[in-house]
Amino acid sequence: MRKVSHATGRNDLLAAQVNNRRANDRAIIENPLAYFTDAELELDVQNFAETILPSVEYEKILRAAKVAKDIRLYDEVARSPDPNMGLDLPVLLSPREKKHLKRERDVVFSERGMRRVIITVSLAALLQGFVQSSFNGASFYRHHWGLPGEDHDVTWRLGGANASPWFAAALVGCPLSLPINYWFGRRGGLIIAAALIFASSVAAIFAESWVALCCIRIVNGLGMGIKAVSTPILASETAVGFWRGTAILAWQLWVAFGIMLGFAFNLIFTTASDENLTIRFIQGAPLVPSLMLFVMALWFCPESPRYHLQKGPNYSPEKAYKVLRQLRNTELQALRDMYTVYKSIEQESMGSLSQDPNANLSPGFWWALWDMCLAFKQLFQQRRLYNALISAGTVNLAQQLSGVNVFAFYSTELVSSVSGDSDGGHVKPMAYSLGFGAINFLFALPAVRSIDTLGRRRWLLMTLPFMALFMLGGALSYSIQDDATRTGIIALFLYLFAVAYSPGLGPIPFTLASESFPLSHREAGAASAISVNLFFAGLLSVLYPSIRDDNRGLGDAGSLALFAGLNVLAFVLVFFLVEETKGRSLEDLDLVFAVSKRRFMSFQISEYLPWFIKRYIFLKDVKAPELYHDMIWGPTKRDSEASAPHLRQASLHNTSPPQPYYEPQQHGQGPLELSPTYSRGGNDYRQYGY
Structure with a gap:
């Protein structure tokens, strides 16, 4: 040689x-x-x-x-x-x-040091669910903010108030996570987000008009956007690679639990004799979990070791190793991860599109901001990056196409219109909403562990057809004449929809957004994919009252039928555009997403689909093809x-x-x-x- x-x-x-x-x-x-x-x-x-x-x-x-x-x-x-x-x-x-x-x-969560990370991620998710339940419950009391009746202007104002936090999160909060994560880390992002949501929740207690409520919710949205990007990244960068999906799953699991708990408190608050007191309780409920998150992130949660290996003001391999010693059970595991991650980052740095000799040093405030803008631009220039963006963006879009946030945002109004209790019937809609939240939480549990063994892609392809079917069943059930029977059957189909949604399209969008991008572009990529999710959540929030308007829109039945069709579209998009990421380290995913999307799609059509038909339709024992x-x-x-x-x-x-x-x-x-x-x-x- x-x-x-x-x-x-x-x-x-x-x-x-x-x-x-x-x-x-x-x-x-x-x-x-x-x-x-x-x-x-x-x-x-x-x-x-x-x-x-x-x-x-x-x-x-x-x-x-x-x-x-x-x-x-x-x-x-x-x-x-x-x-x-x-x-x-x-x-x-x-x-x-x-x-x-x-x-x-x-063993899932065998690393003792991960427990504090999981608790922090769970609190951040619980807060997200509380906020959504707060918005949902407050919509039932629209007259308190000068929005009485169901006329066209009132409908648009209500939609605007409900959409403002999601648009703020998508357009400002998510991009803002880049400089915050760069200078303060993932923990810093959570601390700032918790402070913003705490302040907006206190202010919402005293809101008297829909304009004031809209402005307060914009502040809330900034916190939600920063948190939505920082939290899954923290989970993905600290977890053992094999169980990374389960670690990030804590986000969706506890979002669902937060929605359920928020609806439970909403139901309790409706029993208050003073309606003004009920509204203030519903609006201020998120301040408690936001304070808990602030304390946990500030004093107890470890920072991401990969953050300390990222070139910038807090670059420190010694700190990264110290964190890994806290996260892993043995010195051998910590040093193994430290060395392999560093070697992968070294390769990633050599392959960076940036030709600036200062790229690894990031000197100065303005240079850092320019570098962040460049990171967004590069997402569309390199195959490995835009493939990841297509995959993560597709799944985040699919979550909104499914129509799940119709129930998260407007379940109280939807149930009221179905049951005919729109005038003063507070308890029944709140109870149905609580049931939806409980199902969303309980049926996310099967995805624990299986998201890393069965896989992200397979969960999506198994559940999306059922989601479309159950949504269509709910739409057709509106033709039932008897009020009590109609309400029960529609609720049943929507609950079944939640059963199918919870282990699949529930946890996977944020999982893919946080794990699909290399360290150099992780915040930019995750922010872009999650912005898609939050922007379309805002769009759904502002448009749905008009879509379901019986006079100018499709009505309740037509809107559910529309989302049934969109679930079919989501299935097609996932089949052709979304790669499997289970069982791979974050660094291995560089190689997964470097394979051209054209080759991936060709493989699905020419090899995977014929195998699937032979195996599951003709029941032939044939070996699965591998890309x-x-x-x-x-x-x-x-x-x-x-x-x-x-x-x-x-x-x-x-x-x-x-x-x-x-x-x-x-x-x-x-x-x-x-x-x-x-x-x-x-x-x-x-x-x-x-």
Whole structure:
């Protein structure tokens, strides 16, 4: 093998992987350490220990780096009941390390340090649900703000008051999360958001006109936009990669719980003898969870370690490692994640579109703002970025196309019109709304764990057809003549709709928005995708009163039928445009989204759809096709089981990397060697097909 300098070889390796991250035409998912020989890994770790993390001994970092490089083998050792397995590996795992490596993949929230993050995320979500319930309950008392009756002007003013926080969140709050996250971090974003919502909730107690209410809700919307971006990013960047979806799921789960709890309090408040007191209680209810979130984020929640690895005013690998030590159960896990994340960010930085030599330093206020504007622009210039934006934006749009926020915003009015209790019948509409919130919460629970095992895409494709069917059933039920029967049947279909929505389209939009983008563009990408969600929520809020207007619009039945059709459209969009992200690290997703959308769509039509028809319609036992293939060094699991143990162990001590194999995403189905001549001879990295 021709000898090359470490620096030259290292730069070639990085250049090869950077090219693959930007245009992954072969759909290969690779470990960022895959091409290092043992000698190169040792030299790179030595440089890392001296320049990046000098507080930790070189030997400890090298030990973690070796585990990260061959993580598949060490996972097998950790999961094996044989105590002698792995004794010949370069790194000998302690019993405690084996235990926690196994629990990391088998047990949801096995990392004790994640509990404070999950509590913080849950409080942020609970606050979101409380705010939505507050808006919903307040709409029932429109006359308090000078909006009596059902005439055209009143309808538009009510819609404007209800839409103002969502438009403020989408157009100002979400973009504002970029500078706030840049200077103050994800925790800082939550603290500022909690303060804004607290202040607006106090002010809403004293609002006497719809104009004042609209202005107060704009302030509330700024807080919701900042929080909606910062919270899922915090969850995604701190979670173990395998259970990232479940960690972010805490957002939707507790939004649903907040809606349910908010409706419960609304129902209690309606029993007050003084209507003015009822309205003030409903309007001020969000101030309690906002204060709890402020305290939790300020004093107890850890910051994202990836934030401290992002170039900027708070860049500090030492702080990042300190946070990882709090989040992970063992030093080995913390150092493993620290090293692999840093290497992925290093590759990401080399592939940045920005040519400014100060890009990694971000000096000055105005330069930082310009860099943030550039980040939004770059979302539409690089395949890896705009593919992620299409995927995350599609799912966030689909959530609003489903019509779920018709019930979140207007369920009290909708039930009142169905049951004929619009004049003073407060309790029944509030009770139906409470039932909707309870179902939304309870049926989000099945997505815990399964969002990371079954997958995001599969949940969506399974539930969207049922959502369309149940929405259509609700629309057709308006033809029933008997009031009591009509109300019950429509409520049943809407509850069934909530059952289908809760584990699928409920949690997945914010999950994809927070995980799909690289660190350099994570806030810009998440803000853009979530802005789509919140903007269309505002649009729905302002338009729905007119859509359901019996005189000028479609009426209640027609509006539900419209959303039934939009659910079908959402299904088509998801099928063709949304990739699966389960089981991948945040850094692996660079390679998933670098595959062209055209190739992804072609795969769905030419391979996945024919397989689905054969498997589930004709019931043939055929192997599922795979678009992505993992690159690994050495034997696959199937090879290991078929070969003698001493041969497998011997391969681990070969300093020259063996022929790389490509294995389907679902490990254990057998290796797929794409190129027999694909070797590392002579360090000619061009032959890797990049």
